Amino acid sequence: MTSATVNSEFWNGRRVLLTGHTGFKGAWAAAWLVKMGAKVTGVSLPPEGDFSLYNSIQDQLPLTSHFIDIRDAEALTTVVRESNPEIVLHMAAQALVRRSYREPTYTYETNVMGTVNLLEALRELEDLKAALIITSDKVYQNIEDGRAFKETDPLGGDDPYSSSKAACEIATASLAKSYFLEKGVPVATGRAGNVIGGGDFSEDRLIPDIWRAAKAGQSVTLRYPGATRPWQHVLESVSGYLVFLQALAGDSGNALPKALNFGPQGGEVVTVGEIAREVQKAFGIEQDWALVNEEQPPEKSHLALDASLAKKALGWQSKWTSTETLTKTVEWYKAFGQTTDIYTFTLSQIDEYEAPL
Template sequence: MNMCSVKSDFWKNRRILLTGHTGFKGAWTALWLEKMGAEVIGVSLPPEGDFSLYGSVEDHTAFRSHFIDIRNRTELDEVVSSENPEIVLHMAAQALVRRSYKEPVLTYETNVLGTVNLLDSLSRTSSVKAALIVTSDKVYANNNSGRPFVETDELGGDDPYSSSKAACEIATASLSKSLFKDKTIPIATARAGNVIGGGDFSEDRLIPDIWRAACDGKPVTLRYPNATRPWQHVLESVSGYLTYLQALCEDADNKLPRALNFGPAAAETFTVGQIANQVQEAFDIKSDWLLNKTEQPVEKTALALDAGLAKNALGWESKWQAEKTLDMTVDWYKAFSDGRNAFELTLSQIEDYEKETA
């Protein structure tokens, strides 16, 4: 199958309910959708922290933002019933592993019950044509073998975040067969690799930590430098989600898989330390990173995804290799630090990606 790309014409004038639009990945998605002419209806908590991509670009957009907690079933139901979305992309989540240890109840309430609330609301609307629930590459029962996971592998998780996302997968599959049994709305899940890119200012994430260390003139500390992850640019994962939703809407024969991995080629798996070395060199940081020797919550050392099914089913495959991904990421932060407008900067990189993947 030929490479399937995101089709601007498909998204023009579509009403898209995007949850988590104030997050790093959500903001990139919202900007791309609006650039293509979509009507973006955002549902999210307000952005956290002093910096956020959403906060830097919101004045340049026409998003209709509903700042609510998806754990609030009544408010979420009111938004869904009043906005009548055509397509739903669910990204809202408590997405940090270390925070999940500190706040396990919040993590399960947001990631599992929040998703159940959304699906329950969607089951009572007639406007929706397809819905995609974004989970994580960490939904698999991981024995640290390093073998790339395929969609039929056992789900599981040894930490609150991973297990909450695995539970989200199970809940989505169950509700799609029960609440939606008399409907023709395709409900699917997407599992993406470790996403990086400009505009991420979250805590406990590698690239933002290095950028902050560079700004402060301090060495960055790494918790697990030998851990391997399926690194990919944010636009790669978002292109997968949008391509998947396009196909779900056009899947008249109901033949598409209901869960897909989106990740880099197997040869593109690097350790945290390797990525840190390359990014520090790009930021012209002279000091070496330091090992964080304090006691840390346990995280899996090896993690890789097999995205072969996404290629077979959609024609989707990762286009930007690690070098390109890191170049685009570092370029964004450098330009932002030099005072460039975040909105124009982000749109420029979206346009670059569109040209290279058309």
């Protein structure tokens, strides 16, 4: 089967509400949507930290940006009403596991009630064709049996972040059935995680930590080097979301699954230590990674996704191997330090991803 692709004609001129557009994945989604001619309205908090992909490309992004907190239902409803989107891609979230241990209330308020606020605001729209709520690969009850999770597996989560995303799944499914089903508007969830690629500068994430260590001339320190994850390039997950939305907005959208995994082909998993070693080598760090000595909040040792349903339902499958993913990621960070036009380089990587295999 030929892999389904993002259809520029579908998105050209389409009114799109994109939440979380200042985040790592959100900025890539914004760049791709704008490239295709979509009329994008972004809703997000301002980017955090000294560096961000959004801040690096915002001057060249022709979109309408609103810096609001999705916990503010009134402000969110006003933006939704004024933008009147046809398509909604909800990516705004508190997305860090370790931060969720420090700030559980904020995590639940953002990830659960923020989503509820959005879906409440969408209920009054007449032109809405489809909405996709992005959750995580960590929504499953993980008993660490090494099996790749399918969409029918039980939801759960031992840490505040994971459980907040599982709760978001339950709330979305309930509101979709209660209010949107009768209108014929598909509302679904997309599950992906451990996404890497250029432009991620978040705290407590592997590639940004290595990039910061490389700038300081140091080796990176790892918390759980033996942990395995379904690593994939950011463009893989974003392409899955866009292909899913295209299908949801089509004539057969209501017949599609209402939750899909997006992950590497064959459930490919690589350890944290292996990723760190390869990326450090690419950045010219000769010494190996070091192990963090102090006690850390617990994290799951094994995580893998079965994305076969996305292939069956949409014809979507990942394109880049882990080696290609790491190569494209390192190329972006090196370009970031060498060029003043990172926007053009970012678009060039989207072009490379879109090129036929």
